[in-house]
Amino acid sequence: KNINLVELMRSLVDEYQKQAVAKNLNFIPYLPEQPLYLKADADLLRQAVGNLLTNAFKYTPSGGTVKLRIFPRGYRAVIQVEDNGIGIPAEDLPHIFERFYRVDTVRSRQTGGFGLGLAIAQQIIQAHGGQITANSVLEQGSIFEIQFPRVDK
Ligand code: ATP
Numbered sequence: 816k817n818i819n820l821v822e823l824m825r826s827l828v829d830e831y832q833k834q835a836v837a838k839n840l841n842f843i844p845y846l847p848e849q850p851l852y853l854k855a856d857a858d859l860l861r862q863a864v865g866n867l868l869t870n871a872f873k874y875t876p877s878g879g880t881v882k883l884r885i886f887p888r889g890y891r892a893v894i895q896v897e898d899n900g901i902g903i904p905a906e907d908l909p910h911i912f913e914r915f916y917r918v919d920t921v922r923s924r925q926t927g928g929f930g931l932g933l934a935i936a937q938q939i940i941q942a943h944g945g946q947i948t949a950n951s952v953l954e955q956g957s958i959f960e961i962q963f964p965r966v967d968k
């Protein structure tokens with residue numbers, strides 16, 4: 816079924832905006848005016864992007880900023896989740912999409928979690944013909960990007 820990504824993200828933004836207030840984070844969404852259509856399961860896609868936002872919120876200290884950007888890139892739709900949080904060490908970055916992998920720092924031990932959120936997100940994105948990539952600089956922040964093929968409507 817074809818879904819409008821922008822509309823789906825609008826409802827996700829509402830949900831996370833409340834969490835941002837509670838955690839004293841600046842959450843800044845950039846959604847385009849025009850619709851972007853994808854062939855995807857809305858609930859699964861919501862979960863995948865939600866897992867990225869949950870991480871951004873979890874691994875960014877109070878007062879930090881999380882940005883969600885949705886935009887077209889040629890025949891693709893791009894979803895970026897960027898934070899200026901704790902970042903990921905370069906040696907861990909190749910492993911973060913593996914099941915049960917967690918960066919072993921005092922801070923991540925404090926936060927808790929199973930190390931499954933990114934593995935699930937990657938599974939969902941790839942099952943829809945999309946791709947997910949991560950870039951990060953320790954103590955500066957992280958950016959996760961999802962790319963999806965677009966459809967006409
Ligand atoms: P779960 O999602 O199962 O509750 P989790 O958040 O630890 O637990 P993932 O979402 O799979 O697991 O992330 C794997 C690891 O990658 C995390 O434990 C953390 O070390 C690192 N990580 C993920 N996202 C970020 C981020 N935005 N900033 C810093 N580190 C991150």
Ligand code: MG
Nearest residue numbers: 870928932933
């Ligand atoms: Mg997680």
